[in-house]
Amino acid sequence: MSALQDAAAVRVSGLRRAYGTRVVIDRLDLTIRRGEFVALLGESGCGKTTLLRALAGLDPIDGGRIEAPKRPAVVFQEPRLLPWDSLWRNVALGLPAEGAREKAAAALAEVGLGGRLDDWPRNLSGGQAQRVALARALVQQPELLLLDEPFAALDALTRIRMHVLVKDLVARHRPGVLLVTHDVAEAIALADRILVMRGGAIAAEHRPSAPGLPAATRATLLAELGVVDDLKSA
Numbered sequence: 001m002s003a004l005q006d007a008a009a010v011r012v013s014g015l016r017r018a019y020g021t022r023v024v025i026d027r028l029d030l031t032i033r034r035g036e037f038v039a040l041l042g043e044s045g046c047g048k049t050t051l052l053r054a055l056a057g058l059d060p061i062d063g064g065r066i067e068a069p070k071r072p073a074v075v076f077q078e079p080r081l082l083p084w085d086s087l088w089r090n091v092a093l094g095l096p097a098e099g100a101r102e103k104a105a106a107a108l109a110e111v112g113l114g115g116r117l118d119d120w121p122r123n124l125s126g127g128q129a130q131r132v133a134l135a136r137a138l139v140q141q142p143e144l145l146l147l148d149e150p151f152a153a154l155d156a157l158t159r160i161r162m163h164v165l166v167k168d169l170v171a172r173h174r175p176g177v178l179l180v181t182h183d184v185a186e187a188i189a190l191a192d193r194i195l196v197m198r199g200g201a202i203a204a205e206h207r208p209s210a211p212g213l214p215a216a217t218r219a220t221l222l223a224e225l226g227v228v229d230d231l232k233s234a
């Protein structure tokens with residue numbers, strides 16, 4: 001294997017997924033490298049969540065290949081915490097018992113909840129609950145982190161705080177990331193690479209990092225998503 005291949009967090013080739021006769025993913029190719037933050041945009045119903053669930057191993061596939069060196073970790077729009085378990089037990093879910101509390105404590109500290117190990121999910125705000133969900137994902141030391149609109153239900157300021165946190169966590173742990181989002185600004189703020197899904201595959205790719213590019217990219221992305229934004233010129 002070459003060094004480049006070694007760095008892949010996931011490699012997808014010729015992926016196909018159908019619900020009955022309805023083909024949702026068709027000949028989709030995608031590679032995400034470790035440390036690379038990829039955002040996935042696309043019109044509602046184009047198959048983003050279907051792709052994410054296939055990558056997560058949650059759903060079967062009907063053709064093609066998904067090669068991932070390790071089981072990916074997933075954070076969904078809702079935190080999906082177990083209400084009867086303390087925060088550290090929620091984070092430690094699936095870890096071997098030995099050292100689990102220490103690992104959960106370190107992960108909770110990383111998301112700013114270091115003093116809340118023995119607290120309960122019911123005492124958390126929406127943003128804090130999503131922090132716990134992130135800690136639960138990162139404690140697995142994933143090579144691929146799948147984020148399915150994890151900030152969509154949060155208020156605007158909490159969302160920005162979460163962006164800063166996630167960017168920092170990804171820079172430190174360097175998993176490959178696939179973020180499904182409807183928020184063009186979020187994709188531009190976080191991603192190294194923005195993919196647009198259409199017709200069951202990746203139809204376009206953008207890199208928003210070059211100085212001066214975000215405004216142009218926003219317009220380009222909105223156009224690709226079929227959104228006419230003439231508010232500013234109205």
Ligand SMILES: Nc1ncnc2c1ncn2[C@@H]1O[C@H](COP(=O)(O)OP(=O)(O)OP(=O)(O)O)[C@@H](O)[C@H]1O
Nearest residue numbers: 019022024042043044045046047048049050051182
């Ligand atoms: N379990 C299922 N059975 C049948 N059809 C499904 C199932 N799950 C999704 N679909 C259909 O597959 C298509 C893709 O759905 P998916 O949820 O992947 O889209 P999406 O891009 O994530 O949408 P959104 O942006 O609205 O979340 C949709 O037309 C949806 O109705």
